[in-house]
Amino acid sequence: AQSVTQLGSHVSVSEGALVLLRCNYSSSVPPYLFWYVQYPNQGLQLLLKYTSAATLVKGINGFEAEFKKSETSFHLTKPSAHMSDAAEYFCAVSVSQGGSEKLVFGKGTKLTVNP
């Protein structure tokens, strides 16, 4: 079954430091991959998506992610963390099941940014 694993349920960085949130997927075919961000008591907002056009994907708020097929990874990075980046981040992979297509989400990584 296709799935996604986010390494580290909590990540803490200093303001201005590099942000690296890890995501590994399992899929028998090249997948579509997504990163979402969730602020407290809100829904999820799309940060970026990989749909096979380019391996380095740029998203909103300065985030980007690189698709590495050999490592089955899709890690999210931002060169310099800002206090407003504190939130929970979810990686998701598309799956086909029973003739329908849907998203499977990782368990999330909560990012804390220290002043």
Added chain:
Amino acid sequence: DGGITQSPKYLFRKEGQNVTLSCEQNLNHDAMYWYRQDPGQGLRLIYYSQIVNDFQKGDIAEGYSVSREKKESFPLTVTSAQKNPTAFYLCASSTSGYSNQPQHFGDGTRLSIL
């Protein structure tokens, strides 16, 4: 502005009671989804619908029911059969059910037991 509206924001259920969560979208999207979110569990799919008058069970459909009579609306009923309903419920929609389409989310309904 187009978007997804979930109501109410907070909901309380008594034992043995059914409650209905509302989800309305004005994005003209064909596909709609209901997820349940528990701390540390990520999002789990309850039900989804790719067209009007059709819907499919997700991974945790037991104790829930839905309807899709209009394209804009996809209400979720949490029945008394759902023994642990306390969670954050998120509704989402996408242009179609194809896997390359991102999902757009509402701001959620938090359900608690009285």
